[in-house]
Amino acid sequence: xxxxxxxxxxxxxxxxxxxxxxxxxxxxxxxxxxxxxxxxxxxxxxxxxxxxxxxxxxxxxxxxxxxxxxxxxxxxxxxxxxxxxxxxxxxxxxxxxxxxxxxxxxxxxxxxxxxx
Numbered sequence: 001x002x003x004x005x006x007x008x009x010x011x012x013x014x015x016x017x018x019x020x021x022x023x024x025x026x027x028x029x030x031x032x033x034x035x036x037x038x039x040x041x042x043x044x045x046x047x048x049x050x051x052x053x054x055x056x057x058x059x060x061x062x063x064x065x066x067x068x069x070x071x072x073x074x075x076x077x078x079x080x081x082x083x084x085x086x087x088x089x090x091x092x093x094x095x096x097x098x099x100x101x102x103x104x105x106x107x108x109x110x111x112x113x114x115x116x
Contacts, residue, residue: 031115035062035098035108042097046088048116054080057113058093064106066098077113089114 034040057077061070071093073086080086093112101108 031113033111035101035110037099037101037104038062038066038108038110039099040096041066041099042095044089044092044096044112046092048085050082050085051116052080052082052085053116054078055113055115056080056086056089057111058089059109059111060093060096062098062108062110064101064104066100068094068096068098069107070094074111077111080116 032040055078057074058071059074060068060072063069071090073090078086
């Protein structure tokens with residue numbers, strides 16, 4: 001019985017470590033044009049499972065509370081052709097969070113680009 005438990009735990013440990021290796025991203029560059037007076041509280045997070053190559057540039061708008069209210073791929077700055085991955089990047093930027101802005105305009109524009 002102890003051998004079966006040890007074997008099971010070994011498989012769990014091995015399976016967990018393999019999934020970590022599979023999720024490694026080959027991100028080469030991350031450039032952000034963060035709106036003035038802001039900090040990133042929650043970073044955009046996504047995985048490049050299909051190993052897409054190229055650059056993805058996302059323009060976004062942040063409200064006063066730090067919520068991203070729109071995120072759209074910039075056609076001029078995006079060279080990646082995998083539309084599903086570009087959409088995944090847009091969704092990741094939408095889930096990002098910025099610091100609150102006490103004074104100033106209701107919205108601010110920014111951009112972020114990822115190179116693979």
